[in-house]
Amino acid sequence: MKKVYAKEELCLNCHLCEVFCKTAHSLSKDVIKANKYEQPAPAARVKVYGDNKLSVAVNCRHCEEPKCVKACITGAMTKDKKTGIVSVNEEKCIGCMTCLAVCPFGCIQTGKFAVKCDLCRGEDEPACVKNCPNRALVYTDLGGAEV
Amino acid sequence: MKYIIIGASAAGLACAEQIRKEDAAGSITVMTGEHYLPYSRPTISYYLKGALKPSDMYLRKPSYYAANGIEILTDTPAREINRENKTVKAGRKSYAYDKLCICTGSKPFIPPMKHVEGKANAYTFLDFAGAKILKQKATPNTKAVIIGAGLIGMKAAEGLSKICQSVDVVELAPRILPSILDEASAKKVQKYIEEKGHIHFHLGDTVKEAKSKDKRITSLILNSGKELPCDMLVLAVGVRPETQLAEQAGIETDRGILTDPATMRTSDSDIYAAGDCTVSVDMLDGSKKILALYPNAVYQGTAAGSQMAGGNILVSGTYAVNAIDFYGLRICTCGLINAQGPQYTDKTAQHGDRYKRLIFENNRLVGFVLINAGENAGIYTSLIENRTDLAEIQTDIFDTPSLFMFEKAQRQKRLKGESV
Numbered sequence: 001m002k003k004v005y006a007k008e009e010l011c012l013n014c015h016l017c018e019v020f021c022k023t024a025h026s027l028s029k030d031v032i033k034a035n036k037y038e039q040p041a042p043a044a045r046v047k048v049y050g051d052n053k054l055s056v057a058v059n060c061r062h063c064e065e066p067k068c069v070k071a072c073i074t075g076a077m078t079k080d081k082k083t084g085i086v087s088v089n090e091e092k093c094i095g096c097m098t099c100l101a102v103c104p105f106g107c108i109q110t111g112k113f114a115v116k117c118d119l120c121r122g123e124d125e126p127a128c129v130k131n132c133p134n135r136a137l138v139y140t141d142l143g144g145a146e147v
Numbered sequence: 148m149k150y151i152i153i154g155a156s157a158a159g160l161a162c163a164e165q166i167r168k169e170d171a172a173g174s175i176t177v178m179t180g181e182h183y184l185p186y187s188r189p190t191i192s193y194y195l196k197g198a199l200k201p202s203d204m205y206l207r208k209p210s211y212y213a214a215n216g217i218e219i220l221t222d223t224p225a226r227e228i229n230r231e232n233k234t235v236k237a238g239r240k241s242y243a244y245d246k247l248c249i250c251t252g253s254k255p256f257i258p259p260m261k262h263v264e265g266k267a268n269a270y271t272f273l274d275f276a277g278a279k280i281l282k283q284k285a286t287p288n289t290k291a292v293i294i295g296a297g298l299i300g301m302k303a304a305e306g307l308s309k310i311c312q313s314v315d316v317v318e319l320a321p322r323i324l325p326s327i328l329d330e331a332s333a334k335k336v337q338k339y340i341e342e343k344g345h346i347h348f349h350l351g352d353t354v355k356e357a358k359s360k361d362k363r364i365t366s367l368i369l370n371s372g373k374e375l376p377c378d379m380l381v382l383a384v385g386v387r388p389e390t391q392l393a394e395q396a397g398i399e400t401d402r403g404i405l406t407d408p409a410t411m412r413t414s415d416s417d418i419y420a421a422g423d424c425t426v427s428v429d430m431l432d433g434s435k436k437i438l439a440l441y442p443n444a445v446y447q448g449t450a451a452g453s454q455m456a457g458g459n460i461l462v463s464g465t466y467a468v469n470a471i472d473f474y475g476l477r478i479c480t481c482g483l484i485n486a487q488g489p490q491y492t493d494k495t496a497q498h499g500d501r502y503k504r505l506i507f508e509n510n511r512l513v514g515f516v517l518i519n520a521g522e523n524a525g526i527y528t529s530l531i532e533n534r535t536d537l538a539e540i541q542t543d544i545f546d547t548p549s550l551f552m553f554e555k556a557q558r559q560k561r562l563k564g565e566s567v
Contacts, residue, residue: 006562049549058550061564067525070161070449071442071468073189075206092203094193097521098470101479102442104532105561106523106549110477144563 158422165452180224482514
């Protein structure tokens with residue numbers, strides 16, 4: 001499946017991926033409103049770690065055998081058989097964060113519900129990749145080894 | 148191939164799904180004494196407090212089972228396993244199996260208390276049916292008393308506190324949530340819950356006897372001499388593995404059903420067991436214990452299902468991991484929380500309402516307690532599971548964990564999504 005891969009040697013620590021992830025997952029879909037005014041504030045599902053010397057944007061690996069899906073106590077976290085996307089059903093999620101406690105990559109954020117990357121649900125290119133100014137994020141089905 | 152699974156909760160469902168993944172043709176029958184299709188047991192407290200609709204408690208859509216060739220027999224409690232004929236008796240029928248998995252879960256443990264047994268207003272809180280009764284009976288004027296401040300008791304207390312004005316919790320241990328919290332963190336959590344939930348705790352105390360009228364409990368006398376008015380008693384002292392069927396069939400048990408810890412096979416080579424009914428071997432200290440936790444049940448059920456279908460998935464690592472919230476306070480724990488011995492050390496960092504306690508065995512992380520400080524906790528969990536030497540860690544272990552904890556090659560591996 002197509003996944004987002006991060007290249008730390010190209011990351012500028014600019015956090016624009018977070019800004020546009022928030023926008024894509026906001027009600028208004030407006031970059032200013034989403035990042036400054038909207039309440040409840042939309043959450044970024046990609047997160048930049050590190051500093052200006054070395055940084056990288058981390059988001060869900062959409063694992064083949066996702067630990068978060070196995071550990072989910074409500075059946076809210078599922079991996080789509082066709083697309084391979086791992087996502088949360090917010091109606092069923094109780095926000096217990098067992099998924100977060102088992103994700104070895106640190107890709108789930110705390111919120112009222114588990115907050116995580118949904119690959120912008122079928123968009124041609126996820127918002128983080130589209131708006132990365134230095135192509136430090138790549139969207140490909142070649143696998144991580146080829147990036 | 149005919150597969151039968153007894154029990155339709157976390158382990159039973161995981162087992163059925165794994166069998167189907169590896170054997171497209173075999174017949175899979177899951178029998179449960181409950182009236183409902185597989186639902187999430189831990190969500191009964193969310194149902195009680197009104198945070199979840201009953202229809203959102205089900206683990207899969209009703210149409211899922213037929214589509215995947217998994218037959219679920221509800222209202223069908225298994226009564227007997229006949230190992231010679233390889234049949235399971237349930238209701239009036241007998242079902243033949245080639246491979247069987249016992250996923251009977253837990254039963255409530257009810258300590259002897261004078262004049263409590265058989266009273267109309269004494270309840271347990273373990274399944275959907277039990278939760279429905281509590282929800283139906285509880286009113287704002289109900290004086291609810293819960294015995295037991297473990298995970299189940301505290302979740303019952305939280306749920307009832309949203310309905311009833313008076314909720315008391317009696318616990319024999321000197322602290323709440325003794326299985327997941329140490330003394331210092333338990334005190335903090337207790338204070339928070341007292342303020343948010345107006346729950347009254349009676350710790351280091353227990354019920355000596357009940358006073359009742361017309362078969363209904365009216366008050367409870369505690370060991371300390373206190374008397375608590377009571378018109379709803381919830382017994383949540385603890386759970387024990389449900390092993391009756393296995394024992395009657397002569398399968399080896401010792402508190403729980405004994406299995407090979409990797410394959411989940413019991414002393415009968417065609418019978419497997421998974422979930423709360425089994426004895427687990429904690430990979431972190433090699434001790435045998437009952438790990439009645441959801442992820443553990445799923446991992447075991449998956450391995451059992453694979454082995455039954457001739458596959459090769461094993462239980463990889465068994466340890467406690469738990470995440471739970473009370474009135475918005477998030478508690479995440481893993482590993483050996485109450486480790487005793489000279490090889491263990493621990494360190495605590497506190498900041499406002501954040502609390503982080505890490506437990507070490509020499510140069511390895513073996514446990515954590517995180518209160519409102521659970522960011523990326525799964526990275527800590529992976530350090531525990533992989534027995535990572537902390538000398539390899541690039542950042543302060545008390546910093547929010549991130550992939551920068553690992554040196555470049557390890558970090559790259561994770562960024563590429565290779566399994567770790």
